[in-house]
Amino acid sequence: xxxxxxxxxxxxxxxxxxxxxxxxxxxxxxxxxxxxxxxxxxxxxxxxxxxxxxxxxxxxxxxxxxxxxxxxxxxxxxxxxxxxxxxxxxxxxxxxxxxxxxxxxxxxxxxxxxxxxxxxxxxxxxxxxxxxxxxxxxxxxxxxxxxxxxxxxxxxxxxxxxxxxxxxxxxxxxxxxxxxxxxxxxxxxxxxxxxxxxxxxxxxxxxxxxxxxxxxxxxxxxxxxxxxxxxxxxxxxxxxxxx
Amino acid sequence: xxxxxxxxxxxxxxxxxxxxxxxxxxxxxxxxxxxxxxxxxxxxxxxxxxxxxxxxxxxxxxxxxxxxxxxxxxxxxxxxxxxxxxxxxxxxxxxxxxxxxxxxxxxxxxxxxxxxxxxxxxxxxxxxxxxxxxxxxxxxxxxxxxxxxxxxxxxxxxxxxxxxxxxxxxxxxxxxxxxxxxx
Numbered sequence: 548x549x550x551x552x553x554x555x556x557x558x559x560x561x562x563x564x565x566x567x568x569x570x571x572x573x574x575x576x577x578x579x580x581x582x583x584x585x586x587x588x589x590x591x592x593x594x595x596x597x598x599x600x601x602x603x604x605x606x607x608x609x610x611x612x613x614x615x616x617x618x619x620x621x622x623x624x625x626x627x628x629x630x631x632x633x634x635x636x637x638x639x640x641x642x643x644x645x646x647x648x649x650x651x652x653x654x655x656x657x658x659x660x661x662x663x664x665x666x667x668x669x670x671x672x673x674x675x676x677x678x679x680x681x682x683x684x685x686x687x688x689x690x691x692x693x694x695x696x697x698x699x700x701x702x703x704x705x706x707x708x709x710x711x712x713x714x715x716x717x718x719x720x721x722x723x724x725x726x727x728x729x730x731x732x733x734x735x736x737x738x739x740x741x742x743x744x745x746x747x748x749x750x751x752x753x754x755x756x757x758x759x760x761x762x763x764x765x766x767x768x769x770x771x772x773x774x775x776x777x778x779x780x781x782x783x784x785x786x787x788x789x790x
Numbered sequence: 791x792x793x794x795x796x797x798x799x800x801x802x803x804x805x806x807x808x809x810x811x812x813x814x815x816x817x818x819x820x821x822x823x824x825x826x827x828x829x830x831x832x833x834x835x836x837x838x839x840x841x842x843x844x845x846x847x848x849x850x851x852x853x854x855x856x857x858x859x860x861x862x863x864x865x866x867x868x869x870x871x872x873x874x875x876x877x878x879x880x881x882x883x884x885x886x887x888x889x890x891x892x893x894x895x896x897x898x899x900x901x902x903x904x905x906x907x908x909x910x911x912x913x914x915x916x917x918x919x920x921x922x923x924x925x926x927x928x929x930x931x932x933x934x935x936x937x938x939x940x941x942x943x944x945x946x947x948x949x950x951x952x953x954x955x956x957x958x959x960x961x962x963x964x965x966x967x968x969x970x971x972x973x
Binding site for chain 2: 623627630645649650651652653655656
């Protein structure tokens, strides 16, 4: 019964198109398996070999991987939300309401974005706790711990800037609190908040600034740090093991 | 740990016995990925399909019928421009009509020329009549398309959907196109 589809499959695999996409077959020796990972653009960030203990789920609870997954979900859903959201005081609130009520799957995507954002704060936090309690911040991984804390900081900043975008009462007053906190900066408080929010109170400038930070500057910085973070894991000897 | 495949374990009979452990994981992972990508792609098109149309395409209130008629009377039937809906209200014979402001020649936006007392397209000089918006000169093949107009309790509402217009291939005013009489 399966003979004909299997024959077709074999012929496809022998064809020019397949050979140009996948240059070699399933790697069956250790050397070829390493090479397959080294030379593949999608896999090259991943270590060629993983230690057995690193696969034990109760050791890491996959919190780093889940944080990265949620970051990808947020990027994807956020990009789609950008199609309908205008960061102006005139439109922001009504655009969010339209996303909830008019746009097909708009409510689903917005909720995915929101829950993934909450989830990412939680998983990043749990990831940090795991790294702390397993002592994985110790040398030679001390630099990656610094990168990690920066990533935690960026996660919080992304949440905070995203919080303002619906431009409702909750957003307005929550960010007003942030404005007052920024003013408490020693010596240059007023200047700092004026620069960050583009005015003496929350207004169109603040909304636009937070939007640009939220959709361009912070995700770029976060993505850049994530790449360094992953690369350093490998350079520092892979996922830390039980002592 | 990486081990070479134990090919003696591949027994004859059934597909499952031929699928090795790693292949099974690989197939499972690929299937899950493919499923997620398919679901996502399927949701993408409905999401991007705009349901709330603003401006051209929407049903646009053009004012009270009585006010429009008074304006026509005071200005010797000068067409009334509606920028948002991209149309002119014109005083056709026995009707208030809405002419889509898009030249039927190559799509330029046609302005009203007060001194010439006609519509004069700046691109290639097509001329349209003041009252009926049919072509009276230039390269345009037919009169300006007419939007559907309704009278909702004395207020004029224009359906500016450009895919649902009254086309006048014969370039003549057709009394059957009267949707809102001027009396």
